Amino acid sequence: MPSVSEQPPVGVGPWEGPWPAGNHWDPELLAGGDRRNVVDRYRYWRLEAVVADLDRTRHPVHVAVENWGHDFNIGSVVRTANAVNAAAVHIVGKRRWNRRGAMVTDRYLHEVHHPDVADLVAWAGERGLPLVAIDNVPGSRPIERARLPRECVLLFGQEGPGLTPQALAAAADVLHITQFGSTRSINAGAAAAIALHTWVVQHADLG
Incomplete structure (x- = not known):
C-alpha cells in the first residue's frame, strides 16, 4: 500500500x-x-x-439535527445532506458543532440555527413543512414501509440519547430504521444517510 x-x-x-x-x-x-x-x-x-x-436544483427536503452535546456525528450528517443537495441543514440547540466530519461540504449548504425545538417547529410551520422524526423509540413505524413527504424536515437526534421528548412530540411522524442485530441503535450519521437515501428513492428525479 x-x-x-x-x-x-x-x-x-x-x-x-x-x-x-x-x-x-x-x-x-x-x-x-x-x-x-x-x-x-x-x-x-x-x-x-x-x-x-x-440552488437551482436543491431538493425540497430539509435536515435537522439536535445539538445539545456537541455531537461529532453532525459533520457526517451534513456531508450526506450535501450529497443529496438538500434544501438546508438545521442545527437545533448549540450553534457550534464539530465541522471536521463535514469535509468542508457545509460551505455549499444553507445552514439555519434554531435555539430550541420550539423555534424549529415555528419555522417549519410557517412553511407548511411537516417534521419527520427518525428514532428507534416505542410507537415508531419502520421507514421501509413509510411514504415520506416530498417536502419535509427529517429530524435526527444526537448520538446516544436520540431525540428529546420535545422533538418527538412535535413530529408529525416518527420512523425507525429496521435493525436485526444486537445493537439498540445505529450511528446518527448512518441513520441520516439511510433516511435521505429513502427520500431519494421515493422522490428524486433519477433521469
Missing part, C-alpha cells in the same frame, strides 16, 4: 492552455489548481458560483 506521500494528489492542477471566459471561474483555482472535494463539473468554479448553481 502506498504511503501518504506516494498517493496521487486529489483534484486537478493548474488550468492548461488559455483560461476560459465566465464569471463563475475562480482565477486563483485556475492558476494554482483545484484540490477541493467537489464533482468534476465544479472544478475551478468560485464557491459562490457553485452554491448558486446548486
